[in-house]
Amino acid sequence: QVQLVESGGGLVQSGGSLRLSCAASGRTFSRNVMGWFRQAPGKEREFVAAISWSGSSTSYADSVKGRFAISRDNAKNTVYLQMNKLKPEDTAVYYCAADLKTFGVVRSSGNNYDYWGQGTQVTVSS
Numbered sequence: 001q002v003q004l005v006e007s008g009g010g011l012v013q014s015g016g017s018l019r020l021s022c023a024a025s026g027r028t029f030s031r032n033v034m035g036w037f038r039q040a041p042g043k044e045r046e047f048v049a050a051i052s053w054s055g056s057s058t059s060y061a062d063s064v065k066g067r068f069a070i071s072r073d074n075a076k077n078t079v080y081l082q083m084n085k086l087k088p089e090d091t092a093v094y095y096c097a098a099d100l101k102t103f104g105v106v107r108s109s110g111n112n113y114d115y116w117g118q119g120t121q122v123t124v125s126s
Helices: none
Strands: 003-007 010-013 018-025 033-039 046-051 058-060 068-073 078-083 092-099 120-125
Touching: 003 092, 018 033, 018 092, 018 120, 033 068, 033 078, 046 068, 046 078, 058 068, 078 092
Parallel strands: 010 120
Antiparallel strands: 003 018, 018 078, 033 046, 033 092, 046 058, 068 078, 092 120
């Protein structure tokens, strides 16, 4: 059974940091693009960041550029999202996802992703 399991969410004050992890099991995603998305209450899911299989190519939403960093450890089948300088507007459920159709081209549309985790809650207090 293929699973993506996010962890690392929680409650943090504005300006603080969190590091999210996404551990994959059931198959390797070391040759696939991985992404992070988020969904705040009452809002649509939005793209946060994505990374190519080698880590050489990354993409970020404008709202998180310079504050968030995506990385991966293919040996551990795990993707990370380091979130710094958090703002209340970053509050959302964060999901990781795998795009099976490409290994080098990072894409921001959630429709391109095939596997999704169940999400981890991030709450930033002001």
